[in-house]
Amino acid sequence: MVNQDDQTIRPETLLEFSDPQYLDPSPTELRTLLSRANLTGAKAGDLVGVNGRTIRKWTGGERAIPYAAWRLLLKETGEVPQRVWIGYEAVGTEPF
Numbered sequence: 001m002v003n004q005d006d007q008t009i010r011p012e013t014l015l016e017f018s019d020p021q022y023l024d025p026s027p028t029e030l031r032t033l034l035s036r037a038n039l040t041g042a043k044a045g046d047l048v049g050v051n052g053r054t055i056r057k058w059t060g061g062e063r064a065i066p067y068a069a070w071r072l073l074l075k076e077t078g079e080v081p082q083r084v085w086i087g088y089e090a091v092g093t094e095p096f
Helices: 027-036 041-050 052-059 067-076
Strands: 085-086 090-091
Touching: 027 052, 027 067, 041 052, 041 067
Parallel strands: none
Antiparallel strands: 085 090
16 A cells, blocks of 8 residues: 555565566556656656646546556656667666
8 A cells, every 4th residue: 555654665666567566556646756856747747758638647546557658658657667779788787
């Protein structure tokens, strides 16, 4: 469960979607991520290709954030490492 006082993000929400222990982030966890990164709804929307209204729906719990958008925000904010592709090899710390 997310503790609103210390604004934590559960480690299970940071896993790859294919991991059986992956959990969808709560609206509170999304708000925490945006707050940590000093992102407005509009700025976050620009990063993932949606408008600010969609971000508000996600942060308000009206709709769940799609995994791809969540993962992109995690990578863009540095919460999970990014892989860099050089030729046919991925270089980075994130496991496959």
